[in-house]
Amino acid sequence: MASLANRAVAAALADSGLQRRQIDGLLVHIGSPRGLDYDEMATLLSLRTRFSSQTWSHGRFCGTVLQHAAMALDHGLADYVVCVATFVNTRFGNHGTVGFPGFAENLREGGGPHAETLHAGLILPAGGTAMALQRYLHKYNVDRARLAAVVLGQRRSAMLNPLAVMRQPMTLADYEASPEIVAPLRRFDCSVPVDTSVAVILTRADRAKDLARPPVYLRSFQGIAAGPEEFVFGQRGLGINQSEETDYRPLGAGEHVFRSGGVTPADIDTLQCYDGFSPHVLWTLERFGFAPIGEAADWIMGGRIELGGELPVNTSGGHLSEGHSNGWGQTMEIVRQLRGEAGARQIVDCRLAMWATTFGDAIIYDNQPN
Amino acid sequence: MTTSPTDLSGGVLPVRPYPGQAALERLVIPPSGSTRVYHVGLAAGRLMLQRCCACGRCRIPMAPVCPYCDGEEVDWIAASGQGHVVSFVHYTRAHLPEFEAVVPYTVLCVQLAEGPRMFGRLVGSDAAQIGQDVAVIIEQWADGGRAPAFVGSGGEG
Numbered sequence: 001m002a003s004l005a006n007r008a009v010a011a012a013l014a015d016s017g018l019q020r021r022q023i024d025g026l027l028v029h030i031g032s033p034r035g036l037d038y039d040e041m042a043t044l045l046s047l048r049t050r051f052s053s054q055t056w057s058h059g060r061f062c063g064t065v066l067q068h069a070a071m072a073l074d075h076g077l078a079d080y081v082v083c084v085a086t087f088v089n090t091r092f093g094n095h096g097t098v099g100f101p102g103f104a105e106n107l108r109e110g111g112g113p114h115a116e117t118l119h120a121g122l123i124l125p126a127g128g129t130a131m132a133l134q135r136y137l138h139k140y141n142v143d144r145a146r147l148a149a150v151v152l153g154q155r156r157s158a159m160l161n162p163l164a165v166m167r168q169p170m171t172l173a174d175y176e177a178s179p180e181i182v183a184p185l186r187r188f189d190c191s192v193p194v195d196t197s198v199a200v201i202l203t204r205a206d207r208a209k210d211l212a213r214p215p216v217y218l219r220s221f222q223g224i225a226a227g228p229e230e231f232v233f234g235q236r237g238l239g240i241n242q243s244e245e246t247d248y249r250p251l252g253a254g255e256h257v258f259r260s261g262g263v264t265p266a267d268i269d270t271l272q273c274y275d276g277f278s279p280h281v282l283w284t285l286e287r288f289g290f291a292p293i294g295e296a297a298d299w300i301m302g303g304r305i306e307l308g309g310e311l312p313v314n315t316s317g318g319h320l321s322e323g324h325s326n327g328w329g330q331t332m333e334i335v336r337q338l339r340g341e342a343g344a345r346q347i348v349d350c351r352l353a354m355w356a357t358t359f360g361d362a363i364i365y366d367n368q369p370n
Numbered sequence: 371m372t373t374s375p376t377d378l379s380g381g382v383l384p385v386r387p388y389p390g391q392a393a394l395e396r397l398v399i400p401p402s403g404s405t406r407v408y409h410v411g412l413a414a415g416r417l418m419l420q421r422c423c424a425c426g427r428c429r430i431p432m433a434p435v436c437p438y439c440d441g442e443e444v445d446w447i448a449a450s451g452q453g454h455v456v457s458f459v460h461y462t463r464a465h466l467p468e469f470e471a472v473v474p475y476t477v478l479c480v481q482l483a484e485g486p487r488m489f490g491r492l493v494g495s496d497a498a499q500i501g502q503d504v505a506v507i508i509e510q511w512a513d514g515g516r517a518p519a520f521v522g523s524g525g526e527g
Contacts, residue, residue, distance in 0.1 A: 107399045110431045117489040118397035119517035122477045123465045131479050131489075135457035138500045183460035228437040239456040239487060240479055242430070242437065 001036055002044040005086040008199035009045055016201050017212030018080060023201070025051040025078025029065045029085040030326065032057070036086055051077040058113060059276065060224060060232065062327030063361040067221045069202040079203060085328045086197035114233050115241045125233065126190055128241070129277040130182040132234025136279065137184065139238065140294030144184055147297070148175045150278040151188050151320055153306040158317025160307075160344040163329070165194055166321040189278040194323030198332060205369050216338045217366045219352070220261030225360030232359045233276070235283050252289020257354075257362040265289045268364070269350045270337055271311055272330035274357035275318040281305075283358045285313075307345060315345050330355060338367035381448025382415045384507045385516070386493065390471030394515030397468060405432050407446045412516040417449040417506050419484055430486035451506035452523070453480040456487060458498040478520050480504055490519045 013020060026049040031037040038054040041047070051072050055061035062085065069081040106112035106123075115128035122128070137144050152175060158164035170188065178187040208215035231241045237248030253264045265288060273284040282296035290311060291299035305313035316322045316333035323329065334353040336342040342350075356362040388394070401409040411418030419428040424441030428449075435442055457479040464473040476492040492498055493507060503523035510516050 107397075109399065110433070115489070117477075118466070118468075119394060120477050120489040120519070121461060121466075121469050121472070121475055121491045122459075122489045123461070123469075127459060127461075127477065130459040131457045131477070134459060135479070135500070138457070180460065180462060183462070239481060241487065241489075244487075245456065245481070 001086060001088055002041075004088075004195070004197045005036055005041060005084055005199075006045050008086065008197035009047075009082060009084060012082065012199035012201050015213050018201065020046060021048070023047055023080050023082050024049050025069065025072055025081030027052075027065045027069050027072075027081055027083045028054040029061050029083065029328075030055075030057050030059075030087040034087040034089060034091070036084075041084060041086075047082070049078065051081065059274070059324070059326035060357070060359060060361075062274075062331060063221065063355055063357065063363050064224060066200065066202065066218065066331070066363060067223065067361075070218050070221070073202060073204050079207065081202045083200045083202065084197070085199075085326060087326070088195045089193035089324065090195050111241065115231065124182060125276060126182040126185050128231070129233040129279060130185040132231065132238055132240045133277075133279045134184055135238045135240055136235065136283075136294075142294065142297045145176075146301070147189060147278045147282075148172055149297075149300050150275075150281045150305075151175055153300075153303070154275070154314050154318045155321045157307055157312075157315045157345060158321035161316050161322055164317040164322040166192055166317065166323070185277060185279075188320070191276050191319035191324040192321065194325065196323060196325050196328070198325060198328035200328075200331060200335075209369075214339050214367070216335050217369055219263075219364045219366040219370055220257050221361070221363040222256040222260075223361050224357070230359065233280070234358070235286070248293060250287045250289060250293055252287075255288060255362065257356075257364055258289075261364045263352060263364060268311065268352050268354045270315060270334070270347050270353045271305075271313045272316075272318075272327075272334050272353065272355050273314060274327055274330075274359075275314055275320050276324065278320060280358045281313060281318075284356050287358065287360065288354075288356050288362065307347070312347055315342065315347065327355065327357075334365050338365055381417070381450060383417060383449075383451050383505075383518075384521075385415055386507055386509055386519075388471075388509040388511040388517075391512045392468040392471060393513035394468075394511035394517055395513055397466075398515065398517065404434070408432060411446070411448065412508055412518075415508060417451065417508070417518050418446045419449050419482075419486065420444045421447050421484075428482075428484040428486050430482075430488055447484070449506060450483050452483040453488070453504055453506065453520075455479070455498055455500055455502045455504055456481050457500060458492070460496065478504065480520060482506075488518065490517075493519050493521050495522055 028038040106116040114125040237246040239245035285291040422436035423443040425439040
């Protein structure tokens with residue numbers, strides 16, 4: 001695993017033109033048992049840092065890690081922070097740590113991390129998402145078949161991405177023939193576990209302009225929402241888990257990330273979002289005001305979120321087809337798109353790119369300094 | 371958090387054997403001081419819910435603070451066992467060996483009459499509908515462990 005991590009770190013160093021000894025900050029997403037903890041990462045990769053931290057070994061914290069790095073830089077805790085996500089999901093079978101013997105996390109006092117409730121047979125992250133999806137389809141009278149547009153669209157993008165693990169063509173018939181893992185979710189609604197490593201180096205804008213390659217700027221961001229009304233794998237207001245049934249009205253363009261960035265959803269050139277399961281794309285579009293609540297499945301019709309459409313989404317294939325990188329594949333795609341290096345997938349005049357999740361965190365990236 | 375004396379009267383629910391020889395033990399959190407009443411209730415055929423002494427609302431999961439009013443004092447009531455289906459999912463495979471005896475099976479998200487939502491397996495049927503009335507039963511597993519589940523209201527399931 002250390003060799004895998006080092007390939008990513010060495011590639012990021014080469015891209016930036018920095019020397020390893022200049023890195024004085026380390027933020028790790030995904031530690032043991034799926035990845036390397038920050039202390040062993042630093043030791044094994046010969047990093048010497050004065051700011052070091054790590055998040056819980058779950059997929060949610062890509063944005064959080066990058067935000068913490070930015071804040072540390074703002075406070076002078078480090079000059080160059082390397083954010084590293086390295087994980088070996090295949091070691092744990094098709095369902096990640098959830099299938100790991102012991103699965104103690106599923107027995108947390110408040111329920112498992114995705115509403116797993118083992119005595120009820122509610123097992124796997126897919127279970128909580130499927131529960132939220134069933135309610136969503138009912139509440140907003142959404143045609144379940146429309147999810148296919150998310151899956152097929154991301155696969156078409158993945159076919160243009162040499163790094164994607166799922167590049168074979170997928171037809172609607174293929175999608176509809178895929179088995180129901182936890183109905184109403186089909187296999188192809190579920191992300192593909194992979195082993196991967198990504199490293200991203202952050203520094204302050206004044207230092208970045210001297211680096212070897214064009215920098216990408218964090219324009220604005222916001223954190224993950226939590227509390228009784230939030231269910232990480234579903235929308236608020238669906239009545240799933242402890243989130244009560246309410247007439248949910250997303251903040252949309254009123255979200256902090258838009259207000260502090262001085263932009264609106266209409267200004268975003270590409271959305272790269274967390275897609276552990278296909279409905280997450282719909283819910284992210286609605287939470288952040290791209291599509292009206294309950295209407296994302298209609299909104300995405302006609303290639304609207306595909307390359308060439310109004311708002312290309314997950315243009316690397318996302319977790320559904322590129323592989324479940326916990327958001328880091330999407331982060332790399334944002335860098336490529338904003339640098340104009342996305343090859344066959346390049347979005348014309350791509351200036352503002354957004355990372356966002358069902359659970360509320362977001363980053364707006366800019367290829368120009370603020 | 372303080373806990374008032376527990377009234378276990380009323381609210382007796384049907385107890386059914388869970389099919390097969392599986393043990394419940396590794397699927398549930400071991401009882402602790404703050405959850406003792408819940409486990410005592412199951413042993414006595416009741417689903418005990420924490421109720422906030424300040425605002426009167428019941429909550430799941432058991433927690434030291436009321437999610438509605440931040441009150442810290444609770445008493446406990448025996449759930450009526452009545453509720454309706456908010457959502458449901460179907461499992462066609464047993465992802466844990468404990469569920470091989472019941473697969474395929476349906477899991478419900480139920481809004482209990484007392485307010486909170488609770489997940490549980492639907493017993494005796496695979497056909498669930500949103501809005502459908504259901505009733506809580508208690509299943510007894512081979513190791514003596516007990517956990518709540520649901521049956522369709524009015525039917526024996």
